[in-house]
Amino acid sequence: MRTSSFSRPSSRRGKKQHIDSYNDFIENRLQQIVDDIGVIETDVEYQVVLGKITVGKAEVTEADGSRNHVPPMEARMRNLSYFSPIFLEMTPRKEDKEFETEVVPIGMLPTMLKSSICNIAGLSDDELIEKLEDPLDPGGYFIVNGSERALVTIEDLAPNKIMLEESERYSKITQVAKVFSKRSGFRALVTVERGKDGLIGVSFPSVPGKLPFIIVMKALGMETDQDIVNTVSDDPEIVQHILENLEEFLDVVQTKEAAIEFIGKKVAAGQTRDYRTKRAEQVLDRYLLPHIGVEPEDRLRKAHYLGRMVLRVMELYLGRREPDDKDHYANKRLRLAGDLMEDLFRVGFYNLTRDIKYQIERAVVRGKEPSVQTAVRADVLTERIRHALATGNWVGGRAGVSQLLDRTNYLSVVSHMRRVVSPLSRSQPHFEARDLHPTQFGKICPSETPEGPNCGLVKNLALSSEFSTGIDPQKVEPVLFELGVKPIKKEAEGE
Numbered sequence: 001m002r003t004s005s006f007s008r009p010s011s012r013r014g015k016k017q018h019i020d021s022y023n024d025f026i027e028n029r030l031q032q033i034v035d036d037i038g039v040i041e042t043d044v045e046y047q048v049v050l051g052k053i054t055v056g057k058a059e060v061t062e063a064d065g066s067r068n069h070v071p072p073m074e075a076r077m078r079n080l081s082y083f084s085p086i087f088l089e090m091t092p093r094k095e096d097k098e099f100e101t102e103v104v105p106i107g108m109l110p111t112m113l114k115s116s117i118c119n120i121a122g123l124s125d126d127e128l129i130e131k132l133e134d135p136l137d138p139g140g141y142f143i144v145n146g147s148e149r150a151l152v153t154i155e156d157l158a159p160n161k162i163m164l165e166e167s168e169r170y171s172k173i174t175q176v177a178k179v180f181s182k183r184s185g186f187r188a189l190v191t192v193e194r195g196k197d198g199l200i201g202v203s204f205p206s207v208p209g210k211l212p213f214i215i216v217m218k219a220l221g222m223e224t225d226q227d228i229v230n231t232v233s234d235d236p237e238i239v240q241h242i243l244e245n246l247e248e249f250l251d252v253v254q255t256k257e258a259a260i261e262f263i264g265k266k267v268a269a270g271q272t273r274d275y276r277t278k279r280a281e282q283v284l285d286r287y288l289l290p291h292i293g294v295e296p297e298d299r300l301r302k303a304h305y306l307g308r309m310v311l312r313v314m315e316l317y318l319g320r321r322e323p324d325d326k327d328h329y330a331n332k333r334l335r336l337a338g339d340l341m342e343d344l345f346r347v348g349f350y351n352l353t354r355d356i357k358y359q360i361e362r363a364v365v366r367g368k369e370p371s372v373q374t375a376v377r378a379d380v381l382t383e384r385i386r387h388a389l390a391t392g393n394w395v396g397g398r399a400g401v402s403q404l405l406d407r408t409n410y411l412s413v414v415s416h417m418r419r420v421v422s423p424l425s426r427s428q429p430h431f432e433a434r435d436l437h438p439t440q441f442g443k444i445c446p447s448e449t450p451e452g453p454n455c456g457l458v459k460n461l462a463l464s465s466e467f468s469t470g471i472d473p474q475k476v477e478p479v480l481f482e483l484g485v486k487p488i489k490k491e492a493e494g495e
Helices: 008-035 070-079 125-130 212-218 225-232 238-246 254-265 273-286 296-319 337-365 378-390 410-417 475-483
Strands: 044-053 082-095 102-110 143-146 147-151 151-158 161-168 171-181 184-193 200-203 332-335 402-404 419-421 458-460
Touching: 008 044, 008 337, 044 337, 044 475, 070 143, 082 378, 102 337, 102 378, 143 378, 147 200, 147 337, 151 171, 151 200, 161 296, 171 378, 184 296, 200 296, 200 458, 212 225, 212 238, 212 254, 212 273, 212 296, 225 238, 225 475, 273 296, 273 332, 378 402
Parallel strands: 151 419
Antiparallel strands: 044 082, 082 102, 143 147, 147 402, 151 332, 161 171, 171 184, 184 200, 419 458
């Protein structure tokens, strides 16, 4: 006989982080992905302006094409997928004339059990029993083709954070500062390295090899040598090293235009001068530290950030700093169901917009009046997401992200919902990554990990652990300035 005082903390703990993350994905991140694209441009003077995106309650598609709101148990028993419809406001625009906004179904999204769009969300124990659901079931998983599938939490290095390390190559030690610069799904590894000859190089995506630090700084708008030195440091020992770098490239580049031309020859060799310049500027804006910004006006801020990276590399070289510990849990971030679904939806939605563009252009070429209702093929998005969830093969080449929920017993379900997987290769030793780190205390269970090749790479959250979530720095900065926080200014000499 059940009593109303019966409490089940592990049920709440088992699923809370995934459901909260998924709800945030539904309520906030879907709209951000749509806003990032904003307008679908075509080559036939016809545009589609994207508006508000909404997700309906979960439903299943019957054999005759009709859709019914059913409880999850029915989807399990009939081997159906428990998905929710997605609707998007689309406004066709032709030669600056806007037509009426239409709400178009663009596909189906997997529905997490007990999330805000689930049909059994917020029901009492008695109501759950009526729907043939177990009141103790933690939720936090999906139903695809009748199978229960859970998304495992992925452990990752913190993005947008400078990490120092020393690498030994050819018996010479070089100092490296790395940052995984992340902006709206795109991730760029930017590296600043001091070579054995004392020269500092910068490497980032779309540029073959390394670019000299001095040339990158000049291309970003640091015209004078004094500007570059002041950006890095006023310490005499560090200034001496920067001056040696400046001297090395004194005859190569002296102006911003010459620096951009130098980069253009690397990224667009053999092209015309105008194209080289345009491509070099595009590479600097898009691929160098994109988390700071992707517009030309952000270049000066990027130069200051690079200066900070160079300062840290030099301090490491001079023995004033220690290399960063990659296994320290402050340098890790856990990617939950909402983050993983965001990655998947972003790629699927981008493919859908390209397909809409193609369908509209094809209709115009055939002499038909284009229609957004007919241009949207909902299967493009739905099947991409369904396939990834059913197979576990995620965007970015990751495998095993989605797993069949372990239903051996109740504890195995809760354990599976709290699993944390490292992306490191299972076939290599990675002794330090597998070790129990002191900073995992209270966050990661010290005992629950498999034997064999997965040991230390597959972990489980401790019972005491709860999640904190990140906040967009662009929202935090204005608040800090309103509260009176001021940027550090170096006092002029003699004051």
